[in-house]
Amino acid sequence: MQQNNNGYTAPIISTASQSFNSIASWKQSIVNQLNQRNTVQTNAFSEIIKVYNDLMKRERQLQERNTIYEKEILALRNEKRGEKGASTSSSSSGSVSNRGKTIEELENKIYKLQEDLTLSYKTSADNASSLLSLNDKNKDLQNEMVSKEIELERVRSMLTSSEDSYKRLEAIIEEKTTVTQILKDELSALQSEFLHNESKVIKLEQENSELLERWIRKKNEEASKMNEANDFYHKMVEQREQFVHIKNDDININNISTMDVDAEIQNGRNLLDKQLNMTSSLLPSKSRKKFAAHQSEVYCLAFNSNGQMFASGSSDKSVKLWDALSCTHKTTLLGASQSIMSVNFSPNDEHILGTSNDNSARLWNVELGRPRHTLTGHIGKVYTGKFMLGSDKVVTGSHDRTIKLWDLQKGYCNRTIFCFSSCNDLVTLNTGSLIASGHVDHSVRFWDCNSGESVRVLEAIHEGQITSICQSLDPNLILTNSRDHTLKIIDVRTYLTLKTFKDQDYRNGLNWSRASWSPDGKYVAAGSIDGSICVWNALSGKTEKIISKVHNIGSSICCCAWSPLGYSFISGDKDKNIVQWE
Known part of the structure; x- marks a missing residue:
């Protein structure tokens, strides 16, 4: 003022x-x-x-x-x-x-x-x-x-x-x-790959010459065995000619052949039994190896088709490849600017797909370790991605309530499906013509890939958001995992729930916790918030085993996976560790 x-x-x-x-x-x-x-x-x-x-x-x-x-x-x-009314004197006047x-x-x-x-x-x-x-x-x-x-x-x-x-x-x-930063990271990865390319070529040439030498030695050994077989055949023919002249002898060359054939059949049966025993899925019982795999939480795990390699994705923005038998580190795939939420190998094992919280998905070449495509188009975190039929198409699900289908030969999205709720996980069915997706609104939705239309919606099939969906050996069955601390088997033909798995010691503590189904379809497994792993019998629905005190107590299990051959089982937690079980 x-x-x-x-x-x-x-x-x-x-x-x-x-x-x-x-x-x-x-x-x-x-x-x-x-x-x-x-x-x-x-x-x-x-x-x-x-x-x-x-x-x-x-x-x-x-x-x-x-x-x-x-x-x-x-x-x-x-x-x-x-x-005036009174009389006055002169002085008064x-x-x-x-x-x-x-x-x-x-x-x-x-x-x-x-x-x-x-x-x-x-x-x-x-x-x-x-x-x-x-x-x-x-x-x-x-x-x-x-x-x-x-x-x-x-x-x-x-x-x-x-x-x-x-x-x-x-x-x-x-x-x-x-x-721009992503492109710089990709350029840096390409430059580093270019710097190591010559050494890799030399190494491959050395391996090629070693393989050629081994192949030549193998052929020589096979030729030697063939010569021994020919010698054995000639000896047997000579013995048969000699036995023809012996009249009182009950044993002849035909009996000898029958005995040899029976022995070979029995050996074949034993070998078949061994092979059958090897292909039955491993029921994890104790830790074989525990190691710190990343600098931060391990969010996802996946085996390749032959089970010789597995990949892990982490919140440290990297994907790492490991030898499935020895758990030795093979290579690190870089390029993402946020956490890796899911990984998936292509059917021919040549590429690996990783989805990230930076609203994109990336495709790396497994052999060279360099990125091939960066799939951008989502406006929210990309929680899941899977290869469809063949290795040239993928499908991704995102927090932005869309599912996108990508053509890898052209490198762009050819269809967007609006799924009305955030998609946490999905799986392809019927050789890639059908998609089943799990959502935050507790529902499972089925989509026609050709038309992009909804086929069926199973509303409120769980009481909590669905964290993962996986398929069994039977293509008509899928397994869902939820924050309501239950797992369910659903028949995709009738859309009915066949089995429900739960246990008082099992608590699903993450929105992206991944359950796993054994390759032979006998067991299902999921990690709990307290660091334990629950395994159920898929046929009876009863709890088969609860494994604890291996992962750190209180460290949530983010993911677990069986090898396609069933002989290996791995799990990853929020304390950066991966455990190999036997």
Whole structure:
């Protein structure tokens, strides 16, 4: 507030303070406009208002003085009337003459005061007319101020839209920066691959020559065995010719052949039994090897088709490949800028698909260890991805409530399915023509890949969001895992729940916890929030085994997987560890 010399106070906002210089420029502009409005609309009339207030004050003083004089005149008149009725002496007449003069002077004063009062009334009338004109001007200024406020509101709305546009452009710049960083990472990976390419070629040539030498040695050994077989055949023919001349001997070459054939059949049966025993799925019982695989949580695991290699994905933004037998590290696949949520090998084991929280999926070449495609198009975290029929098509599910089908030969999305809820996991059925997806809204949805239409929706099949879906050896059965701490087997022909697995010690603690089905279809397994692994009998639905005290207590099991041949079982947890079981 600023005090004027005339006593009138006008609201002025200070522009000299340090706080004024620290606010935004558009706010400074508004403050300057308000100060200018006060100068034009208020301070310009302060002198008139002061004069008017002085005149009103003077008028009140004159009225008070006039009232006093009127009372004095009235008292003098009364006194004069009393003196006229009485007889007075000459001295009294002189006193009356003096009083008459006093009255005349007072009347003159009254006359002057009345003139002043008349002039004051006239001035008041002029001031009143001036005040009316000032009121009219004030109304005009108020109307102008309203229009200015409307204009100011319009400018504010424009400023808000400009800020929204600015934020949108910032988001686009950030996205472009992320894409640029991704491209830089890919370029770095390609450069590092190029630097090691010559050494790999030399190594491959050495391995090729070694394999060629081994192949030659093998052929020589086979030729030697063939020569021994020919020698044995000739000896047998000679013995048969000799036995023909012995009449009393019951044993002949035919009996010998039959005995040899029976022995070979028995050996074949034993070998077949051994092979059958080897292909039965391993029921994990104790830890064979436990090791820290990543720098952060292990979110996903997957074997290749022959079970000789497995891949792990982590929140440290990397995918690592491991030897399935020795658990030795083979290579690290880089390029993602956020956590890896799922991994999947192609049917021919040449490529591996990894989905990430950076809203994209990546395809790496397994042999070379370098990225082949980066699939961008989702606007949310990509939680899952699977290869479809063949190795040239993949399907991904995302938090943005869409499922996308990708053509890897062309490198772009050829179909987007809107699935109405965040997709946590999916699996391809019927040789890739059908997709089953599990969602946050507790439902399982089935989609036709050719038309993109929904085939069936199993609503609220669980009481919690579905964290994983996997397929058994029987293509008509799928296994679902949920945050309601249960697993269910669903028949995709009838859409009925065949089995429900639960245990008081099993608690699903993650939205992306992955369950696993053994290759022979006998067991299902899932990791619990307390670091234990629960294994159920898939046929009876009963708990087969609960394994604890191997993973760290309190460390949630994120994923587990059986080898396609069933001889190996692995699990990963939030404490960066992978455990191989026997």
